[in-house]
Amino acid sequence: QQQDVLLQLQQKFEQGKYSKKGADGCMMCHRKTEGVDAIFDGVHGDPNTVAGPMAGLQCEACHGPQGKHRGKNEPMLTFGEDSPLTADMQNSVCMGCHDDSQRMDWHGSAHVSEEVACTDCHQVHIAKDPVLSRSGQNDTCQQCHTKVKADSHKRSAHPIKWDEMSCSDCHNPHGSMAESALNEPMLNDTCYTCHADKRGPFLWEHAPVMENCANCHDAHGSVNEQMLKTRVPMLCKQCHAESNHPSTVPGGNGSIQTAGQGCLNCHSQIHGSNHPSGQAFQF
Amino acid sequence: FDFGVPAANTSKAKTDAWACKKCVSSDSIQGSVAVGLGNAISSDDHAANALGYEDGFAASVDADLLHRSDSGLRTSVEAKELGSKRGDLAVTAGRAGQWKVGASLDQKYQVDSTTAHSDLLASGNTLVRQGEPVQQQLDKERQQLGFDAKYMGSHWGSYLSMTSESRKGSQRSSISNGGVEAQNIVAPIDSTTQNLTAAVHVSGGDWLAEAGVKGSWYDNDIDSLSLEGAAQPAQAGAPDNQAYSVYLKGRYRLGATQLSGRLASGRQTQDQDLVTLTGVPTGVTAADLQVDTLDGQLALVSRLSSKSTLRASMIYNDRDNASTLYQFDQLRFDTLSGTVEQTQAVDRSYGTYKVSADYRLASGHKLTGGVDYKQTERSAGDREETDEVTAWARYHWSAAARWDMRVKASFGQRDGSRYQAGAATSTESNELMRKYYLADRDRTKLELEISHTPLDSVSLDFSTYYALDDYSDTEIGLTESEDYGWDLSGHWQALSSVSVTAFGGMQWIDNQQLGSDSGSYATWAAENHDEFGYAGVSVAYTGLQEQGIQLSMDYQYSYSGSDVDTSGQPFDDDYESDSHSVSLNAGYAISAAASVGLRYQYERYQDSDYAEVPVENYPGQGVTGLTSLGQLSQNYNAHLIMLTLSYRL
Numbered sequence: 005q006q007q008d009v010l011l012q013l014q015q016k017f018e019q020g021k022y023s024k025k026g027a028d029g030c031m032m033c034h035r036k037t038e039g040v041d042a043i044f045d046g047v048h049g050d051p052n053t054v055a056g057p058m059a060g061l062q063c064e065a066c067h068g069p070q071g072k073h074r075g076k077n078e079p080m081l082t083f084g085e086d087s088p089l090t091a092d093m094q095n096s097v098c099m100g101c102h103d104d105s106q107r108m109d110w111h112g113s114a115h116v117s118e119e120v121a122c123t124d125c126h127q128v129h130i131a132k133d134p135v136l137s138r139s140g141q142n143d144t145c146q147q148c149h150t151k152v153k154a155d156s157h158k159r160s161a162h163p164i165k166w167d168e169m170s171c172s173d174c175h176n177p178h179g180s181m182a183e184s185a186l187n188e189p190m191l192n193d194t195c196y197t198c199h200a201d202k203r204g205p206f207l208w209e210h211a212p213v214m215e216n217c218a219n220c221h222d223a224h225g226s227v228n229e230q231m232l233k234t235r236v237p238m239l240c241k242q243c244h245a246e247s248n249h250p251s252t253v254p255g256g257n258g259s260i261q262t263a264g265q266g267c268l269n270c271h272s273q274i275h276g277s278n279h280p281s282g283q284a285f286q287f
Numbered sequence: 288f289d290f291g292v293p294a295a296n297t298s299k300a301k302t303d304a305w306a307c308k309k310c311v312s313s314d315s316i317q318g319s320v321a322v323g324l325g326n327a328i329s330s331d332d333h334a335a336n337a338l339g340y341e342d343g344f345a346a347s348v349d350a351d352l353l354h355r356s357d358s359g360l361r362t363s364v365e366a367k368e369l370g371s372k373r374g375d376l377a378v379t380a381g382r383a384g385q386w387k388v389g390a391s392l393d394q395k396y397q398v399d400s401t402t403a404h405s406d407l408l409a410s411g412n413t414l415v416r417q418g419e420p421v422q423q424q425l426d427k428e429r430q431q432l433g434f435d436a437k438y439m440g441s442h443w444g445s446y447l448s449m450t451s452e453s454r455k456g457s458q459r460s461s462i463s464n465g466g467v468e469a470q471n472i473v474a475p476i477d478s479t480t481q482n483l484t485a486a487v488h489v490s491g492g493d494w495l496a497e498a499g500v501k502g503s504w505y506d507n508d509i510d511s512l513s514l515e516g517a518a519q520p521a522q523a524g525a526p527d528n529q530a531y532s533v534y535l536k537g538r539y540r541l542g543a544t545q546l547s548g549r550l551a552s553g554r555q556t557q558d559q560d561l562v563t564l565t566g567v568p569t570g571v572t573a574a575d576l577q578v579d580t581l582d583g584q585l586a587l588v589s590r591l592s593s594k595s596t597l598r599a600s601m602i603y604n605d606r607d608n609a610s611t612l613y614q615f616d617q618l619r620f621d622t623l624s625g626t627v628e629q630t631q632a633v634d635r636s637y638g639t640y641k642v643s644a645d646y647r648l649a650s651g652h653k654l655t656g657g658v659d660y661k662q663t664e665r666s667a668g669d670r671e672e673t674d675e676v677t678a679w680a681r682y683h684w685s686a687a688a689r690w691d692m693r694v695k696a697s698f699g700q701r702d703g704s705r706y707q708a709g710a711a712t713s714t715e716s717n718e719l720m721r722k723y724y725l726a727d728r729d730r731t732k733l734e735l736e737i738s739h740t741p742l743d744s745v746s747l748d749f750s751t752y753y754a755l756d757d758y759s760d761t762e763i764g765l766t767e768s769e770d771y772g773w774d775l776s777g778h779w780q781a782l783s784s785v786s787v788t789a790f791g792g793m794q795w796i797d798n799q800q801l802g803s804d805s806g807s808y809a810t811w812a813a814e815n816h817d818e819f820g821y822a823g824v825s826v827a828y829t830g831l832q833e834q835g836i837q838l839s840m841d842y843q844y845s846y847s848g849s850d851v852d853t854s855g856q857p858f859d860d861d862y863e864s865d866s867h868s869v870s871l872n873a874g875y876a877i878s879a880a881a882s883v884g885l886r887y888q889y890e891r892y893q894d895s896d897y898a899e900v901p902v903e904n905y906p907g908q909g910v911t912g913l914t915s916l917g918q919l920s921q922n923y924n925a926h927l928i929m930l931t932l933s934y935r936l
Contacts, residue, residue, distance in 0.1 A: 051312055099291060166337065264471050
């Protein structure tokens with residue numbers, strides 16, 4: 005049945021029988037429909053929006069030509085879970101106007117392959133789309149990304165939990181050609197946006213640091229301080245077995261390798277040193 | 288099928304006579320503004336992380352206002368918790384769909400600990416010795432000013448984004464004498480980062496292209512830290528540095544195929560004066576370091592049929608370190624050791640190649656599979672090349688009403704060129720060591736997600752995962768890592784006026800590693816067990832909405848813990864944290880426009896760390912050679928009560 009409705013909608017769209025009065029005709033009936041007139045509070049319902057719906061086909065820009073909807077109750081294009089349109093078809097309505105620089109990589113994004121519809125995250129019939137605020141965005145993303153939501157509550161995490169940051173500070177929900185839809189080409193470049201003190205170049209570089217911040221850190225959160233994957237000194241000893249103290253068993257609380265700041269008691273410049281004597285990141 | 292306006296048949300549309308009586312075209316203001324007054328009660332200002340306020344008077348302004356002029360100019364003012372430690376403000380103006388300018392203030396604040404004790408007190412770049420330990424606070428404050436502008440024409444546009452972020456406060460650090468004596472310090476932070484992006488984009492019927500530049504400038508006012516009167520700086524700060532890049536990106540559509548590409552060339556530089564000239568060759572006074580980067584990305588998405596899509600992508604990154612190499616005599620105990628070390632300029636290139644396809648077997652049955660190949664090459668290091676191949680498959684089942692299930696399995700193998708332990712270090716490493724980020728590794732991962740809507744008023748989501756990293760050729764180092772857990776959430780619209788959301792989950796990460804102080808075989812073992820749990824519930828009641836009353840409640844609990852077991856000495860005490868967070872909100876509408884609200888927030892937080900030891904440690908009684916910052920853990924109850932008055936325009 006949904007398939008029949010979809011075929012009918014495609015035919016209607018191709019026939020292009022638009023209404024005689026535009027939005028005024030629609031609102032004669034739909035002024036009573038809850039939430040519909042909220043469109044006029046938002047940017048999509050503003051007649052001054054350049055190339056916006058109200059400056060063109062109005063309601064029918066998104067919901068398709070009216071045809072015989074009025075009187076014979078022919079179906080119109082609808083959005084959401086009950087829509088006869090696939091997510092891709094629903095999105096084609098939005099992308100008709102929004103296929104621009106900011107969404108250049110949408111077609112290759114994970115959200116497309118997961119059949120996420122624009123309306124799963126965005127609202128149009130509203131004064132202001134909640135997903136455009138930091139708290140609204142975090143709530144929206146975390147509805148699906150539940151593990152990331154969990155991570156934000158760990159002992160050490162970026163301040164997503166208190167909406168001091170939002171997911172889009174690092175990721176582009178509309179896709180990017182970088183891994184994990186990061187905003188910058190490489191993970192480290194994304195981190196350097198806020199942590200330029202780690203960028204260097206340093207006189208003495210710590211190879212795994214310059215290679216990938218995620219070698220040691222989990223950016224979504226960790227039960228270990230500093231978002232470390234494992235705490236010091238165990239983490240350091242997963243790479244360092246040089247003779248003398250790096251190769252020894254981690255001492256208990258009474259060891260300088262464990263107490264205080266662990267290995268960083270002496271090797272404090274672990275992200276790289278700019279001291280001529282900083283070969284071992286001690287200065 | 289494309290339902291977009293550009294694909295529409297508008298030959299019969301006669302929109303000239305269309306009006307829009309409901310449209311707002313006159314001068315108007317909409318939105319709301321709220322003022323909050325209250326009090327934060329906390330015995331530890333670490334609570335400011337959760338509350339946004341330190342102990343004492345609390346005030347805030349929240350606003351979301353929009354002015355629309357007759358001519359269509361939209362001006363907005365947004366304020367969020369302005370007055371708190373994390374208050375934000377943004378002002379924008381523009382014509383929707385054409386141009387927009389905006390300025391913003393974004394503040395972040397984070398307290399690490401309020402109970403650091405040290406007899407070293409920082410004054411600028413100098414650490415001044417006090418007569419006795421002084422209690423100091425470890426906290427960071429970020430304040431970012433931003434400016435954005437964009438213009439959108441019919442086939443071209445441009446945008447500019449600039450930010451300037453100051454970072455002030457203090458952080459944990461440590462100084463040592465190059466031997467085995469160390470003193471933990473409260474190190475000052477005072478730096479600024481400025482970022483800029485500017486781009487121009489053009490588009491045609493089937494293509495988009497963009498050219499842009501990016502710049503980033505980091506300026507650190509703490510270029511070194513020195514003990515008062517010392518001949519040598521105890522620490523070099525993060526150096527002032529700059530990064531620039533130019534990029535070109537584009538996308539072309541050919542029928543059902545989309546081809547995207549991006550090419551960027553960048554440079555990162557540093558020319559900071561050296562913090563000491565001791566041990567430095569004559570004539571060298573400043574660093575001359577330069578890294579050139581090249582990024583290339585390609586992506587192809589092709590709809591093969593109504594049932595199948597093919598995806599392929601490539602990411603390439605090259606880091607060419609063109610820095611001058613130096614030979615420095617290394618200091619130890621404030622004197623030259625006679626050991627001369629040479630800096631390294633490590634080049635690295637990284638490539639990722641992915642191909643995947645999905646196929647809709649039938650309505651509600653979708654199968655996706657792919658292969659990822661990653662290759663990293665380094666000019667120096669224990670292993671000059673690593674290669675990883677991962678195959679994965681995913682099945683999405685949504686054939687039954689009210690059910691949705693996704694299951695994904697992946698298996699990856701990493702190996703590479705001959706491993707040369709210790710090649711990257713001047714000291715001799717155990718030749719059996721395999722560094723975990725370079726080692727051979729078999730990675731197996733399973734994921735399951737199930738969504739169920741048993742009733743129109745009830746929805747449930749469950750996910751679980753298991754990942755095993757087996758370092759198959761490692762005798763010394765990380766040998767195995769397991770990561771597994773589950774998450775569950777549910778929503779219940781109990782009555783038309785009551786909605787309940789509950790969520791929770793657990794995660795465990797277990798690592799096993801081996802070490803050796805003999806050289807030829809493992810002589811010790813360690814196991815690391817991380818555990819995390821969280822739960823929460825939110826309830827909203829709207830049954831008294833007609834009387835103007837709204838009520839809501841949120842509760843969240845989280846637990847983080849980590850244990851270490853070694854074949855050596857035990858790690859006494861705990862390394863864990865837990866928190867209970869409660870938020871109660873009540874609102875009452877005095878009139879159609881004005882309302883009062885009451886917000887109560889409660890935070891119960893405690894953490895512990897077995898690594899914390901008293902400030903002074905004497906041989907035989909404590910930790911030999913270490914002066915720590917003392918007990919940094921927290922254990923407190925904190926409350927925030929805010930009365931808000933809001934007005935809707």
